[in-house]
Amino acid sequence: MTLQDVDVAVIGSGPAGMAAAIKAKETGAQNVVLMERAEQLGGLLHQCVHNGFGLLYFGEDLTGPEYAHRFIEKVMDMKVRPLLETMVIGISRDHEITAVSGKNGYITFRPKSIVLAMGCRERSRGALNIPGTRPAGIFTAGTAQRFVNVEGFVPGKKIVVLGSGDIGMIMARRLTLEGAKVEAVVEILPYVGGLIRNEVQCVHDFDIPLLLEHTVIQIHGERRIEAVTVAKVDNNRNPIPDTEREIECDTLLLSVGLIPENELSSMAGVELDPVTGGPIVDEMRQTSVPGIFAGGNVVHVHDLVDNVSWESELAGASAAMFAMGTKWPETWKIALKSGRNIRYVVPHTISGERELTLYMRVGEVEEGVRLKIGGIASKALRVVKPSEMLKVELSTAQLKKLKRGTKEMVVDCEKRADK
Amino acid sequence: MSELKTEVLIIGGGILGAAVARELSKYKIDATLVEKEVDFGWGSTKANLCIVNQGGDALEFRKEYQRSKLVWESMPMMEPLCRELDVPFKRIGELTIIRNNDEMAKYRKLKTRAESVGITCHQFIDQETLRTMEPNVTKEAIGALYDPMIAIVDPVRLTMALAENAEQNGVNTMRETEVLDISPGIDEFEVQTNQGIIKSKFIVNAAGIFVDKIAALVNADDFVVFPIKGYVGVLDKKAGGLISHEIHTRPEVPGQMNIVTPSVYGNLFFGTTMQLSKRHDYSTTRETAEIALRTAQRVVPDISEKDIINSFTGYLMFRNWELGWHECVVSASGKVPRFINVCIGYPGVSAAPATAKKVSKLLNEEGLRLEENPDFNPHRKAIIDFSELSVEQKRALVTEDARYGHVVCRCETVTEGEVVDAIARGATTLDGVKFRTRAGMGRCQGGFCSPRVSRILARELDIPEEEVTKKGAGSRHLLYKSKRLLEEMA
Secondary structure (H helix, E strand, O other): OOHHHOOEEEEOOOHHHHHHHHHHHHHOOOOEEEEOOOOOOOHHHHHOOOEEEOOOOOOOOEEHHHHHHHHHHHHHHOOOEEEOOEEEEEEOOOOOEEEEEOOOEEEEEOOOEEEEOOOEEEOOHHHHOOOEOOOEOEEEHHHHHHHHHHHOEEOOOEEEEEOOOHHHHHHHHHHHHOOOEEEEEEEOOOOOOOOHHHHHHHHHHHOOOEEEOEEEEEEEOOOEOOEEEEEEEOOOOOEOOOOOEEEEOOEEEEOOOEEEOOHHHHHOOOOEOOOOOOEOOEOOOEOOOOOEEEOHHHOOOOOOHHHHHHHHHHHHHHHHHHHOOOOOOOOOOEEEEEOOOEEEEEOOEEOOOOOEEEEEEEOOOEEEEEEEEOOOEEEEEEEEOOOOOEEEEEOHHHHHOOOOOOOEEEEEEEEOOOO | OOEEEEEEEEEOOOHHHHHHHHHHOOEOOOEEEEOOOOOOOOOOOOOOOOEEOOOOOOOOOOOOOHHHHHHHHHHHHHHHHHHHHOOOEEEOOEEEEEOOHHHHHHHHHHHHHHHHOOOOOOEEEEHHHHHHHOOOOOOOOOEEEEEOOOEEEOHHHHHHHHHHHHHHOOOEEEOOOOEEEEEEOOOOEEEEEOOEEEEEEEEEEOOHHHHHHHHHHOOOOOOOOEEEEEEEEEEOHHHHHHOOOEEEEOOOOOOEEEEEEEOOOOOEEEEEEOEEOOOOOOOEOHHHHHHHHHHHHHHOOOOOHHHEEEEEEEEEEEOOHHHOOOOOEEEEOOOOOOEEEEEOOOOHHHHHHHHHHHHHHHHHHOOOOOOEOOOOOOOOOOOOOHHHOOHHHHHHHHHHOHHHHOEEEOOOOEEHHHHHHHHHOOOOOHHHHHHHHOOOOOOOOOOOHHHHHHHHHHHHHOOOHHHOEOOOOOOEOOOEEOOHHHHHHO
């Protein structure tokens, strides 16, 4: 196969890209390439040496590298063609991909369809605009994770973690196991940003102080970070005077949010959702540009890799169908709107003709609620949290209840009357 | 401790010291440039709005102000200099926003006065024209004063290029070399540094915010400078399209400049709230950050806090801060022979080319022979910027050298080839690579590239990776090799 015959090109070979490529092949696409900037397939899974992967997808508790290898083997079995050490630097609206590679030189080709699977990146200190000096020793949690688990270094021995995203909490445990002292995990909200299992297993089990409703208001140290000032915050997240205290540290890790990586999507003219930061997609995971699909964290940041894989399989299957010329009728398009206490819903539009899974996140923690999907489905939940993605499956039977011609469906998270 | 002899010692490798070094390299002079930081341009030069302006001087030009003259003489010199050194220069023009009739009247007067001394580049533009030129500017504006001469540069790259070119032409450059003491002798100075003694006939004191401290070492002059701290915010390139000119409003409070300007790389800068400060304090504060953002939004309302990717503190050196005006010092010391003080303070970058010429003239008056260097080569080639190449150039380069096919910084598309070249030209730190190539200056701020750049630095410099620093001594970024901490505990 030359690159000129590619049916489906998948950009990024993390959990999303591998699942999409495998599924594209299974669906019947002949020539599928999987483009990866690193030396091996798997993306960030390789630096996630902790467990908790695959509980839903495989019914097994795997580490990141183990989860990756299950898919890498399948990629090889299915004869998906990997293009390693290849960085995509441009995508056009008409599907032309430009990439550079030390091995393969400067590449341009035009696959029939594309799956965006670039994942996400971490918010940096600049994005937080934390005041203070600009010393060495400030890392995003994921960068520190790479240094510790892949490169073989420990950034420091007195650590403060700002933010309680999953990677931050996992790194708090990891660095403790490497002999460092984690002085505190500091979270501006009244609850942790990541999964409850990580709060328990990574923070509480290691007796790491968790400072909720606190934030770092100043960074100290000219050359290497020497301390941070933390303060309690009020309900508007503003520091409360006279609650400041200094914590000595030689390292600050930031785990303050992930942002879908969509520079390439924008180049291709793909329309983005300002709330998720990812492409606006339909239920087939097609973006606003025909023939360009997206799945996984590039669409919206997931908390479980299993869901990333599932969502991307959908994108991969759709991309294969598009490449093979299978058209799906676009007779009916219903926009899903976020209602009460709903931050976003993915996909953004549905046809109402196929069963599907809705992914959504709430804005605030709430107990005793009911998710209501435009009058055709509802689901009672004991508690909802912004850190935990919600899934609602819609069956064809439920979709049949939709009135023909419906243009919009609102998803609400309602307080249950009995609560 | 080693001992070094030189004819002219330039203290301070900021924009001014580097410009002087490069100017002197046009002559057969044994000159040495010393910088206390690990790289050139890392003091006030680094924390800069990057505008080649007229420092307000075009409108307030006074023949008796030396800095007026230096800035004005430098204006036509900057673009050819940037071309010779292959560094970016963009003439974007400046718009001073006029919000009411009082301001209008004031600018009319200033413009007329400027014209009377021959400065005729300014023109008034009405609201409608302003809207066409800058659709995102505040609706408060009833018009603007347009100065098409104003340009933007990258002061750190310019400084590094000046130092590099000076070195190519025979100047000895020393980094991480801090002057500790100076003893004036009968015909030469003995300068004590952390790297040993340097004996020099002449000294050029271009020590930036420490210029008065260096002068005080020889009791050269008793001038006092006030370090004035300013805040600069950096916006993501995606906000870069908001404006295309440098735009500012007249300060409502003295010392507050409300500037929004494009950078040569397509980001926007905004700043700066200025306050008197101690000179070591490069920290930003929440309060100034908030004021700077608010005032910037008064100029360009669509600026969003979400797009801030970085912020920093810079220093301006003001004399007579309390009187609200400033004059520079570029003169031979009245007390110590063969000692030249160079303190521009503001605007140092804009005044650098003419200042360098003036310094060589002053040195000549103090007895330095200026004999032309017939081998002087004014040209210096920049590190290849892969992202700026044409498709054909990219293709050819990647084929010729595979390292240009290895992208290490995804935000700014910087390749391994560029990083290796930066190291070959003197980068020894993560920030050194960043300022030469932009690896780490994008929206992820080094999250992706720092492990890669760190590894390349260790390989090219042949040092253990845990010795790699962010910005020189005391700033290692990885403190331990894996398991070393556990061993330490056991």
